[in-house]
Amino acid sequence: xxxxxxxxxxxxxxxxxxxxxxxxxxxxxxxxxxxxxxxxxxxxxxxxxxxxxxxxxxxxxxxxxxxxxxxxxxxxxxxxxxxxxxxxxxxxxxxxxxxxxxxxxxxxxxxxxxxxxxxxxxxxxxxxxxxxxxxxxxxxxxxxxxxxxxxxxxxxxxxxxxxxxxxxxxxxxxxxxxxxxxxxxxxxxxxxxxxxxxxxxxxxxxxxxxxxxxxxxxxxxxxxxxxxxxxxxxxxxxxxxxxxxxxxxxxxxxxxxxxxxxxxxxxxxxxxxxxxxxxxxxxxxxxxxxxxxxxxxxxxxxxxxxxxxxxxxxxxxxxxxxxxxxxxxxxxxxxxx
Numbered sequence: 001x002x003x004x005x006x007x008x009x010x011x012x013x014x015x016x017x018x019x020x021x022x023x024x025x026x027x028x029x030x031x032x033x034x035x036x037x038x039x040x041x042x043x044x045x046x047x048x049x050x051x052x053x054x055x056x057x058x059x060x061x062x063x064x065x066x067x068x069x070x071x072x073x074x075x076x077x078x079x080x081x082x083x084x085x086x087x088x089x090x091x092x093x094x095x096x097x098x099x100x101x102x103x104x105x106x107x108x109x110x111x112x113x114x115x116x117x118x119x120x121x122x123x124x125x126x127x128x129x130x131x132x133x134x135x136x137x138x139x140x141x142x143x144x145x146x147x148x149x150x151x152x153x154x155x156x157x158x159x160x161x162x163x164x165x166x167x168x169x170x171x172x173x174x175x176x177x178x179x180x181x182x183x184x185x186x187x188x189x190x191x192x193x194x195x196x197x198x199x200x201x202x203x204x205x206x207x208x209x210x211x212x213x214x215x216x217x218x219x220x221x222x223x224x225x226x227x228x229x230x231x232x233x234x235x236x237x238x239x240x241x242x243x244x245x246x247x248x249x250x251x252x253x254x255x256x257x258x259x260x261x262x263x264x265x266x267x268x269x270x271x272x273x274x275x276x277x278x279x280x281x282x283x284x285x286x287x288x289x290x291x292x293x294x295x296x297x298x299x300x301x302x303x304x305x306x307x308x309x310x311x312x313x314x315x316x317x318x319x320x321x322x323x324x325x326x327x328x329x330x331x332x333x334x335x336x337x
Contacts, residue, residue: 005023034072036101063097065097080107081112130288151219206234218242
């Protein structure tokens, strides 16, 4: 089968940063599904693994942790799906990724593809939706109020892949006032279109801008990027006893700035459940199933922003480069081989 892999950690402008390869078609065991990949999307985790986690000498690794496709075979213990079912999912970071014609995935982290979306539109959703959902409902527990705080959430990086779905989930599934950050006119408009009540500029001090809104100190902050730089402002603007979640990888984090207000800090890493085989691993199947229902009901929409053609090394290289530039909005998708 055709796939796109990397053999060493290289800058994305290096000729062999990503390469087209042929690999054996895998066979499903246990609760695995074998999925024929129809479309994939590209996430920051793809670029981080390519840059920082080289395969062993002589080996190769296939990236990609977002996909939509059709089940072609199921392992002997699989019960949730059958051949012919259309599915979408993000997969697990400790297994080969989705940039391949066929892919193995544990059925407990797979959902039924929304019937109202094509494969490309569906592939834009899983990883960011799982991340945003787990961050807000499992980690921040946004349905549990913070006494005396404004019933509001600040989403730092609202125009990115995770921010784009977080705005929608917060707006559609809660009564929170949604404040998003974006720095360019086009990304600010994107956030408003997705449902943000307010949009502020993360290139400027955040606390003064939030105060100027006149709604009070927010109960929750969901930081999707540059948390290390923003944390002092977050500490200043958040309500006492508020809750902060982050998903990025700051080189250093001075959490002492949160102590005076007894603010709690929560990490979200959507691969935790599949990597550790947690007792509640099937929560991701339930989450994606509910997301599929919400999409088909018109409550949540795809965050696909650009389609970069078929799944090959050249097009994935372009996608990695755009993500690394920091100028992407929404999700980049590739469809077909």
